[in-house]
Amino acid sequence: MHKTLLTLAAAAGLAVAATAPGTAATHPLATDPVGDAGLGFARVDTVIIGAPNNPGIDIVWADINADATTLAVSFGIDDLAGSTTVTGYDDYSAVLQIGGTEIDLEARRNPQTGDQAATAVYRNESNPVGIFVSGVGAAFSVASGTVVITVPLADLNALAASLGDPPVGVGSVVDHAPFWTSSRHSPSGPAHAHDDVNPIMGYELGT
Secondary structure: OOHHHHOHHHOOOOOEOOOOOOOOOOOOOEEOOOOOOOOOOOOOOOOOOOOOOOHHHOEEEEEEEEOOOEEEEEEEEOOHHHOOOOOOEEEEEEEEEEOOEEEEEEEEEOOOOOOEEEEEEEEEOOEEEEEEOOOOEEEEEOOOOEEEEEEEHHHHHHHHHHOOOOOOOOOOEEOEEEEEEEEEOOOOOOEEEEEEEEEEOOEEOOO
């Protein structure tokens, strides 16, 4: 994996970065205040407004990168070991919009048992429902407070080619990428705490 992906936890950078093609980016690409994971948001039907902060889903920074073989999205979390989710799962999600395509990424972890899973769904205008990408993984590091979701570019681009789309990789521009987290009592249940970060826009993969 690209060296940058291995040093994200120690990186420091600007709040939101948008880069011109060929310009080196400052990593991590986005940062977020500590202590705001649980304040609720507009979906009052599914979120407990004013819920206490959950440090296990509290985003500190968010990042995207790629090398010749792997696409990765990364979260810096305040305290993975300090999750207040008693039953259920903590979710870490991002959506990368690249041209006319969308890659939905999610990592899920049960903080009580350590069970975890990761998925990536590829969508375009002709296939809005989406298709799961093979080989997706997630690495959770309690020590460094990082969550990294990785997607093999070979699997992603085989799927893109089958749908008539250009390959994704170094040099591709991520037009828009929101990141968010939530805690849930069940994988399909409502969110009971939430955090997000200003979307990353105009980032050229590999810079």
